[in-house]
Amino acid sequence: MDQASGPRRSNALSLHVPAPRARPGDKPDFSGWSFPEPGATPKPDIDAPAFELRDYAYGLIRVLDMEGNALGPWAPHLSPDFMRRALNHMLLTRAFDERMHRAQRQGKTSFYMQSLGEEAISVAAGMALSPDDMCFPSYRQQGLLIARDYPLIDMMHQIYSNARDPLKGRQLPIMYSSKQAGFFTISGNLATQLPQAVGWAMASAYSGDVRIAAAWVGDGATAEGDFHSALTFAAVYRAPVIINVTNNQWAISSFQGIAGGENTTFAARGIGYGVPPLRVDGNDFLAVYAVTQWAAERARANLGPTLIEHFSYRGGPHSTSDDPARYRPADEYSCWPLGDPIARLKQHLISLGEWSEEQHRAAQEEAAETVRATGREAEKVGTLAEGAHARASMFDDVYKDVPWHLRQQRDESGS
Amino acid sequence: MDQASGPRRSNALSLHVPAPRARPGDKPDFSGWSFPEPGATPKPDIDAPAFELRDYAYGLIRVLDMEGNALGPWAPHLSPDFMRRALNHMLLTRAFDERMHRAQRQGKTSFYMQSLGEEAISVAAGMALSPDDMCFPSYRQQGLLIARDYPLIDMMHQIYSNARDPLKGRQLPIMYSSKQAGFFTISGNLATQLPQAVGWAMASAYSGDVRIAAAWVGDGATAEGDFHSALTFAAVYRAPVIINVTNNQWAISSFQGIAGGENTTFAARGIGYGVPPLRVDGNDFLAVYAVTQWAAERARANLGPTLIEHFSYRGGPHSTSDDPARYRPADEYSCWPLGDPIARLKQHLISLGEWSEEQHRAAQEEAAETVRATGREAEKVGTLAEGAHARASMFDDVYKDVPWHLRQQRDESGS
Amino acid sequence: MASMSMIQALNSALDTVMGRDPNVLTFGEDVGYFGGVFKVTEHLQQKYGAKRCFDAPISEGGIAGTAIGMAVYGLRPVVEIQFADYMYPAYDQLVSEAAKIRYRSAGEFTVPLTVRMPYGGGIFGGQTHSQSPEALFTHVAGLKTVIPSTPYDAKGLLISAIEDDDPVIFLEPKRIYNGPFDGRRDRPVVPWSKHDASEVPEGHYTIPIGKAAVVREGADCTILAYGTMVHVAMAAAEESGIDAEVIDLRTLVPVDIETIVKSVSKTGRCVIVHEATRTSGYGGELSALVQEHCFYQLEAPIERVTGYDTPYPHALEWEYFPTPPRLIKAMRRVMEA
Amino acid sequence: MASMSMIQALNSALDTVMGRDPNVLTFGEDVGYFGGVFKVTEHLQQKYGAKRCFDAPISEGGIAGTAIGMAVYGLRPVVEIQFADYMYPAYDQLVSEAAKIRYRSAGEFTVPLTVRMPYGGGIFGGQTHSQSPEALFTHVAGLKTVIPSTPYDAKGLLISAIEDDDPVIFLEPKRIYNGPFDGRRDRPVVPWSKHDASEVPEGHYTIPIGKAAVVREGADCTILAYGTMVHVAMAAAEESGIDAEVIDLRTLVPVDIETIVKSVSKTGRCVIVHEATRTSGYGGELSALVQEHCFYQLEAPIERVTGYDTPYPHALEWEYFPTPPRLIKAMRRVMEA
Numbered sequence A, B: 001m002d003q004a005s006g007p008r009r010s011n012a013l014s015l016h017v018p019a020p021r022a023r024p025g026d027k028p029d030f031s032g033w034s035f036p037e038p039g040a041t042p043k044p045d046i047d048a049p050a051f052e053l054r055d056y057a058y059g060l061i062r063v064l065d066m067e068g069n070a071l072g073p074w075a076p077h078l079s080p081d082f083m084r085r086a087l088n089h090m091l092l093t094r095a096f097d098e099r100m101h102r103a104q105r106q107g108k109t110s111f112y113m114q115s116l117g118e119e120a121i122s123v124a125a126g127m128a129l130s131p132d133d134m135c136f137p138s139y140r141q142q143g144l145l146i147a148r149d150y151p152l153i154d155m156m157h158q159i160y161s162n163a164r165d166p167l168k169g170r171q172l173p174i175m176y177s178s179k180q181a182g183f184f185t186i187s188g189n190l191a192t193q194l195p196q197a198v199g200w201a202m203a204s205a206y207s208g209d210v211r212i213a214a215a216w217v218g219d220g221a222t223a224e225g226d227f228h229s230a231l232t233f234a235a236v237y238r239a240p241v242i243i244n245v246t247n248n249q250w251a252i253s254s255f256q257g258i259a260g261g262e263n264t265t266f267a268a269r270g271i272g273y274g275v276p277p278l279r280v281d282g283n284d285f286l287a288v289y290a291v292t293q294w295a296a297e298r299a300r301a302n303l304g305p306t307l308i309e310h311f312s313y314r315g316g317p318h319s320t321s322d323d324p325a326r327y328r329p330a331d332e333y334s335c336w337p338l339g340d341p342i343a344r345l346k347q348h349l350i351s352l353g354e355w356s357e358e359q360h361r362a363a364q365e366e367a368a369e370t371v372r373a374t375g376r377e378a379e380k381v382g383t384l385a386e387g388a389h390a391r392a393s394m395f396d397d398v399y400k401d402v403p404w405h406l407r408q409q410r411d412e413s414g415s
Numbered sequence C, D: 001m002a003s004m005s006m007i008q009a010l011n012s013a014l015d016t017v018m019g020r021d022p023n024v025l026t027f028g029e030d031v032g033y034f035g036g037v038f039k040v041t042e043h044l045q046q047k048y049g050a051k052r053c054f055d056a057p058i059s060e061g062g063i064a065g066t067a068i069g070m071a072v073y074g075l076r077p078v079v080e081i082q083f084a085d086y087m088y089p090a091y092d093q094l095v096s097e098a099a100k101i102r103y104r105s106a107g108e109f110t111v112p113l114t115v116r117m118p119y120g121g122g123i124f125g126g127q128t129h130s131q132s133p134e135a136l137f138t139h140v141a142g143l144k145t146v147i148p149s150t151p152y153d154a155k156g157l158l159i160s161a162i163e164d165d166d167p168v169i170f171l172e173p174k175r176i177y178n179g180p181f182d183g184r185r186d187r188p189v190v191p192w193s194k195h196d197a198s199e200v201p202e203g204h205y206t207i208p209i210g211k212a213a214v215v216r217e218g219a220d221c222t223i224l225a226y227g228t229m230v231h232v233a234m235a236a237a238e239e240s241g242i243d244a245e246v247i248d249l250r251t252l253v254p255v256d257i258e259t260i261v262k263s264v265s266k267t268g269r270c271v272i273v274h275e276a277t278r279t280s281g282y283g284g285e286l287s288a289l290v291q292e293h294c295f296y297q298l299e300a301p302i303e304r305v306t307g308y309d310t311p312y313p314h315a316l317e318w319e320y321f322p323t324p325p326r327l328i329k330a331m332r333r334v335m336e337a
């Protein structure tokens, strides 16, 4: 094909393919990234025009410094009790992740996904939102359920697809759903939840309700068309919704540059729709809490949607099917410049004199023990291999009523 | 449903549905819109970082003032000959539109779409790009073909689906295609051409070619997911492509607020991807020319994509199936604050002493006569009603070779 | 009772349900002030306000996605996809989400959503205003697919669809919006007012989803049809001299297998007609079902009369469109077999 | 010759074609440095450079759309959709564009594009890692749909697909990526190296698109299968004591009607097996075709053994998956009819 081999002139075009700075064997390289100082970012009024908020997309809202001090106008002034609760939620989330990851490795189920390093993002949101606000999560926000005190054992039942699995064995592990907890059924199809969250928020506004919606999507999945339609509809109808991008630097093996992160921030996407774009240190519980609260107040005041980019790092593998050592330096996580969300909140409480290393160890142990005990309970009910579900149940809930062809298939399947 | 009727509290949410300022019976209202003065916008170097170009999204690049003077750094310094050619292309486009619109009304074909008021956008691009750059138009860029001297009669043959229709009667009128003219086959599905243009540009870069791609999409169709994927891929791979948004204020009956135009500009969408966002007066031939040239140079220098919003007004109905008097003031077009692209270029040439009212009338008459004569020729070949195409031809080009099932269907169709 | 076109009947269905249930709202491209490019939502914005009937951005995926969210909230959204040809950007939301949310949440979240789409050819709309994508929905477990063929059915079925607690794909045969069309374009245009089924009650009534109608009784062969093709089938039955039984399926999924089996058991011969492309069209499913249920009663091969496996060609529309002569040929073949 | 798994064979196909034709490039989610989540593109970036094998944003629509643009330019892109379940956002580009560009441009623009997608269940992947959407492609005029069942065929067919001048949907049965699986999960896992068809030439060869393979000759009944189900069918034939002829379709569109008709004319009985949901699945088309072509030779109703009309249920995967016992039951029914 002469067309494709083309004329190689001196001014020839060439294709740019982004690549991360470090691959396995390389030294992790976060040099050249600079962040605003904790406390340095001003806090706008909730009714500030979106146009004036554009620069937030390029900063980073931070409250906690690395010594554990809460600084600046975004500091949310939470009670020590509240923060201890937050810390415990994060510890429980991490302990749960650890155990369930192991359970999969032990063959007790087919699949698991941890949120290691990203616990603040979901736990802070779960605590900043009202309990009846509706969440449209992706698959790495187990912290929301934990912060909302959803029974840990029901999460395990779901993961084991056992007889008490609220989803009747129908869903891949971790694809939770709970109407009660305001936690929308997780989809395996990335980003589909975003316009749904916007629609739910529109319905709430349509109905004169007071509840708002919040949705989460990964840095990688922002590339889906649904991200665009969600922002378009949210902006056009001023939907009371918070759209959270959890930028954990990776989408399976692809670094965030493949999703467009080389050229600008993910928060900046909001600018193009006239949606306030807040960029926050996702490993800073207090900052995530404050930013979520700000966005929620804005939404409740009929001032429309907010886009929040949570800047963080995926500490673990993408899922139990993944081995990150094949595509990134094994020690990259430990070099993450913004630290660990649990360690940082712990440090804050300690610096306030409201927590100690000892208490922390005890809390950690208690979380592990809670998970262990719950795990034993759940395993007594059963794990995946045991096949707890009646064949006939497969044909329920396709429709409200079972139509003739499914009745026929159900009957045949048993014969 | 108690949920949906919801609690109507004092702080109740409410749904915002955008509405245009004026509907039929109202006085057109463009008050409150302010534009930079012609010549006032600086011209950046083509290698300026996208980040520094953000504010171009909120301005409006203008060269011609309403008296016909070309002002400022964007003035492209074109020869009078060149500009007369441009004027003639625009006149021909308008005359062609007039006649083909009428031909549809007379039952000679099924459908037509004019570009009244938007002629500068396509003609200027057609003249600023290299002839072998590849265009991925929407359906309102007939001016590109005319600027590239594609035979008018072939356009008519296509519109009439007659025996010489290059597309063998297969496509709706005006859905032209010409590889020779670098004009990609128009799709009836909005916005699909955008990622295709990006892919074509990537292929050109991959091949070390020098040709770039350009695509056009309406303000309304920017809401499609393909707009987002096009910008994402263009930004990530720095594709040598120009993405043009023709903001003509309307998408059939929906004003641009329904596409998000209430909250910010369409050019601003580029910011979120780190793509330079230029906003230009689409009724100013010189400005469109200069901006296109700037973006083309940038692309050719391997500096990546540009998003251009052409600010204009759809002077005619959406298509022959539409009656805009049902949803907008009948005289809205005549109140458009940025005038008529033909009148403005004409004025410029006159003010240069390179054109006169008389010459203009003659050129107008010549364009009309060219169209009339060509129309007669085309109609001699045939119009839609006459059914020029052999039934069997319907089965060609589904695949390169006709597979057995289509051969069978072809045979049966004849029996 | 009033004589209504199919457009008026659909509009009346929306008006009726919106008048009864504040949770019903409708949106889509050009649906609001303008009332839709086919006028199905005319006057609804004026009557019910812009919050209950409004324009949407040109994003079928966004329309479907937000409507799903609204349905999950507890509303009963009715959305319009301007042409069925433009449903593809919404396909993921419909297939991966609307269809599966009840199942994957074990019944906790439900999607009482109605997606209206004008479909089919015969209006010189070319490749992208003529498609019949019903088979792309009938393959998807969790969706119901409904297609009316008269004003009376259109209103009753649309009300059923809106009141249904599952997502319903409601395909509207645009060629017969304004009058029954039997595929004979050489004949004068007939308005709906000349047709019995244009007598439509003003108020609330329903036609059950899942029930076909025997629109012509006959003994010689069975014709399975839906939408515009019902009228083509009726014309073919009349003109052919063959005493055909014409079944208007009305619902494609779940299909009314009883009515089909009863008829084919009686006639022993079956012709299926649809406008969609042939390969893997819904006719394939119907053919399979008929031979599975009526193998021993069949006296001739089941015939399919369909659109060809090509895009819809603008100028050759009338060669593409299944017309009575094509159908009659197939009927003759099954009778002579 | 080397013994290859299906993954290795597919990798070898890409390597072979990329080595010969600089216009071939491949991209998709995690396809570059990582080599794809199933490793089909492993080492290609290292060997051919990042410009010829690279990661894409998570936008199946963008992947398809840009690949179409590249194909129009003159390249031969091969893209991977990470799981067929995620093809829906790309569906518009594939159906409205890839499939129709040659036709609507009267042959001026063409789309020599290959879209690879792992499909099918049996890996405990739940609803969104198990789907078999082939019927959503077979209904679309302008697309070819290919599904291999062995390493040998996989390589030969993938090379044919890449060299084909039309868009080809290339569905890869992920359950048999690493070994032939006959639906008996109680039996030990067998690697491809134990299977004849894992002997794969290193270099260039093709298997023609549109040609089925009779993988087992038999006189009693015909089983039509593709992908993983070919191995289920083989097991069923062996275990049942019924002398079944097993046809591996390999290409679904254009289907090899001659081979099908020849077999069913001989056996008079036909069972169709696929993993996709039953209603409007490709089995409906096959059933219709068989009865249209072989009506007078058929001695029993054609049976379909398929996935049920439900989403793919995680824990009940093995109830859902068509296994030899289910197939054998259907074979018995057609033999006893």
Ligand SMILES: Cc1ncc(C[n+]2csc(CCOP(=O)(O)OP(=O)(O)O)c2C)c(N)n1
Residues within 6 Å of the ligand: A140, A188, A189, A190, A217, A218, A219, A220, A221, A222, A246, A248, A250, A251, A252, A314, A318, D029, D058, D082, D086, D089
């Ligand atoms: C539509 C769709 N495409 C592809 C996938 C496969 N997939 C699952 S997770 C994932 C990466 C997502 O990365 P990101 O959005 O950054 O989220 P993270 O895993 O980092 O939280 C991919 C490609 C999918 N689930 N859905």
Ligand SMILES: Cc1ncc(C[n+]2csc(CCOP(=O)(O)OP(=O)(O)O)c2C)c(N)n1
Residues within 6 Å of the ligand: B140, B188, B189, B190, B217, B218, B219, B220, B221, B222, B246, B248, B250, B251, B252, B314, B318, C029, C058, C082, C086, C089
């Ligand atoms: C995917 C898709 N959805 C809907 C349509 C129907 N449609 C055709 S043109 C149009 C309006 C487009 O408006 P805009 O993008 O502003 O372009 P303009 O007509 O103003 O040039 C619509 C909704 C379509 N052709 N394709």
Ligand SMILES: [Mg+2]
Residues within 6 Å of the ligand: A218, A219, A220, A246, A247, A248, A249, A250, A251, A252, A314
């Ligand atoms: Mg990520």
Ligand SMILES: [Mg+2]
Residues within 6 Å of the ligand: B218, B219, B220, B246, B247, B248, B249, B250, B251, B252, B314
């Ligand atoms: Mg417009």
